[in-house]
Amino acid sequence: MKSSIVKTLTTSLVVATALLTAGTAQAQTLNLKQDNPNLYNTFNSWVNAERLTIPENIVNTIELDPATLRWMSGAAPVEVYFINEAAAYRNILSFSANGGEKNVVFGDVSSPDSIKREADGPLALGDGVSLGSFEGDTQLDFFLTPTFRNWTGKTLGTKAEDNPLGLPHFIAKSYFDAGTNENWVVIGIEDISGEKSDRDFNDVVIAVRGIVGTPVHQEKVPEPMTLLGLVGIAALGATKLRRQA
Numbered sequence: 013m014k015s016s017i018v019k020t021l022t023t024s025l026v027v028a029t030a031l032l033t034a035g036t037a038q039a040q041t042l043n044l045k046q047d048n049p050n051l052y053n054t055f056n057s058w059v060n061a062e063r064l065t066i067p068e069n070i071v072n073t074i075e076l077d078p079a080t081l082r083w084m085s086g087a088a089p090v091e092v093y094f095i096n097e098a099a100a101y102r103n104i105l106s107f108s109a110n111g112g113e114k115n116v117v118f119g120d121v122s123s124p125d126s127i128k129r130e131a132d133g134p135l136a137l138g139d140g141v142s143l144g145s146f147e148g149d150t151q152l153d154f155f156l157t158p159t160f161r162n163w164t165g166k167t168l169g170t171k172a173e174d175n176p177l178g179l180p181h182f183i184a185k186s187y188f189d190a191g192t193n194e195n196w197v198v199i200g201i202e203d204i205s206g207e208k209s210d211r212d213f214n215d216v217v218i219a220v221r222g223i224v225g226t227p228v229h230q231e232k233v234p235e236p237m238t239l240l241g242l243v244g245i246a247a248l249g250a251t252k253l254r255r256q257a
């Protein structure tokens with residue numbers, strides 16, 4: 013009987029502690045501009061009028077395939093931070109894990125302080141959301157749904173082939189921050205699809221802590237000499253084939 017009471021009391025304590033912890037986690041606000049102004053300013057300085065441009069002198073950045081982003085078991089919880097936006101649309105940012113259902117990260121990526129500001133925008137520059145940790149090596153996809161008043165556009169994703177005209181709408185760059193010894197992925201998103209798109213990839217810019225991605229393999233592009241060699245071989249082959257015909 014006594015042990016049963018102790019067990020009940022212990023269980024209640026555990027539940028109460030868990031509730032308290034959950035309450036604290038929800039109440040805690042993440043903001044990179046306040047928590048690490050230098051890092052926020054670095055990321056924000058990449059948001060240019062055209063495209064997400066990273067100065068050539070920053071060597072610790074590598075362009076990633078945005079369709080390969082993933083959380084690796086044991087990494088820190090995934091945190092998504094709003095860096096800036098230059099969009100007239102009120103965009104919805106969402107994510108999915110391992111191709112599962114989409115969950116909203118930011119329901120309205122707009123702010124009174126951003127490049128294309130909205131007075132009633134809900135975000136402050138640098139605001140963050142924790143997506144938490146996942147089970148094992150997890151593929152993470154991000155999506156953007158443009159909205160304007162009562163209009164909702166087609167959702168754009170990290171896989172170019174699923175987008176209108178098969179065009180990429182996300183660009184991703186890795187960044188190693190020596191100050192905190194952490195890997196980041198900075199993502200720039202273009203929200204206008206089709207031929208009217210200005211392809212500046214600054215309509216929504218976010219920085220994500222706790223994920224990695226596969227570099228875009230630039231070494232696969234053949235050297236001019238190799239290319240000439242291949243053309244030469246192809247030409248020889250064609251001549252041989254014509255002779256045989």
Ligand SMILES: [Ca+2]
Pocket residue numbers: 097098099100101121122123126128129130
């Ligand atoms: Ca805006």
Ligand SMILES: [Ca+2]
Pocket residue numbers: 202203204209210211212213214215
């Ligand atoms: Ca744009």
